[in-house]
Amino acid sequence: MRIVHVADSFPPDVGGIERQVEALALAEQADGHDVSIITAVNKDGAAPTSLDVHRGLRTRWLTIAFPSLNHAMVAEVFDREDVDVVHAHFTVASPIAIYAVRAASRRGIPVAVTVHSVWWKVASVHRFVSGVFFGPSRMRVVYSGVSTMIARHIRRVYPRCGEVSVVPNLVDTQWWSPAAPSLHRAGDPDFRVVLVGRLKKRKHIDEFIEIMSRVQAEVPAGTPVSVSIVGAGPRHDDRAKQIDELGLRDWVHLLGHRTPEEIRDLLHESDLFVAPSRQEAFGIAALEARSAGVPVVGYNFTGLADFVESGVEGLLVDDADDMVESLAKLLVDAERVEQLKASTRARPPRVTFDDAMQATYAFYDRARRELGGRAKR
Structure with missing residues (x-):
């Protein structure tokens, strides 16, 4: 598969989400998949990596305030060849992830969203960013949470979102x-x-x-x-x-x-x-x-x-x-x-590395099954 991860946070930033997105992308690459990353983090001194990383504007606050300024970068990743699934990682504030999800949805690319933070906070920011900056949100996605608790929150906030998967974080x-x-x-x-x-x-x-x-x-x-x-x-x-x-x-x-x-x-x-x-x-x-x-x-x-x-x-x-x-x-x-x-x-x-990888691939299969293949350009 060709997989594109979208995350507002990524190394060299330090934190659990940054570690998780990088670890998941590397594991998928090791499994033979073609993996790319879109992130808002653009810092000097980022360590060399085998991953195909596309970073946002050098001035971070511009990406946060106006994620659409990264239009050309996002379009280049999505349009250079067919993408099988976009895996977006939502935290409390995820403007570039929301922007990229909408761009992928317009192209007919299946989108799998994983929520990594307490959902009611994410939902509030999500609604504000989608409504104020992008107009009425028209995202075709399937949802997952990193735990049963987060999945339950998602279902409570968006009762019409359908099934919510649980995709645990990777821990060896x-x-x-x-x-x-x-x-x-x-x-x-x-x-x-x-x-x-x-x-x-x-x-x-x-x-x-x-x-x-x-x-x-x-x-x-x-x-x-x-x-x-x-x-x-x-x-x-x-x-x-x-x-x-x-x-x-x-x-x-x-x-x-x-x-x-x-x-x-x-x-x-x-x-x-x-x-x-x-x-x-x-x-x-x-x-x-x-x-x-x-x-x-x-x-x-x-x-x-x-x-x-x-x-x-x-x-x-x-x-x-x-x-x-x-x-x-x-x-x-x-x-x-x-x-x-x-x-x-x-x-x-009860939660292992293999469990998390199997849940991730099952989530991708669900996104492709429910949202269909890529639409013709």
Whole structure:
């Protein structure tokens, strides 16, 4: 197949969506497909790649405000030879993706849209951009979400959109899995808690630090706990100040950026992984931790519910109060934590790399079946 991915975010920008689009395109290329990328990101210093990447205007805000200024670039990709499917990746703001979807629809190219972010936010921006900048939206597409939760949101917002597929993010679960038994036991000499995420507002790491302050007040004084927060970002200084103000310096440590190999080694000797975001559409870092054999503590109304069975592979809680109570109980119960670690390691993840690839190709087949082949020019 000739596949064109359209994403407003792409490397060298850093983030989960950027990683996912690149990883999916490379996997499809490895499967023998002809793959191109259209993106709004045009930065100097982008690493060389085997992918056919077409970047928007050098001045990024012009692409955001006036995506139609990229008309010639989009037309060149779509018209140089037949395209079997356009895979558009929607986030909260996706002006070039929306523009390219409409351009593909006019040409009769099947379009498969995957929503990567909490849908009600995406829907609001989608409607505004489509209506204000492009007139009434006339997009012929099929929809998918990266999790059951996102698919449910799409159906609720657009009840006439038809079937909504679930196309999980790609995580090489085998690469993250432990090769040997852990040498560390919970509470011996400490309970090791890990969080991996960019230090940005939407990750709710400030709320997690506040939760840990409340947990500290609930457990006996001197309870040995070591919390490692892995990740860099614009809120680093704010979080460091918060940790000091709450008296958590002995408990909580900001490790900054770490390589995937370093993160994997850290996870293999950890007891719990916490996913504190209440807007987690999927939870890439959480699935990586779960694949590494670490029980995950997160919210039951997020994408984590697709691959974490509460009580077996971690705990899924209702709200912040529930998370405080659950962590406070676990961090004084080494036997319970070890039980969760054993059951997590004993079960293969419910979402694997192969599952995600099969779901993606099935989604493309559905788009081509429901939307038909390319119209004649």
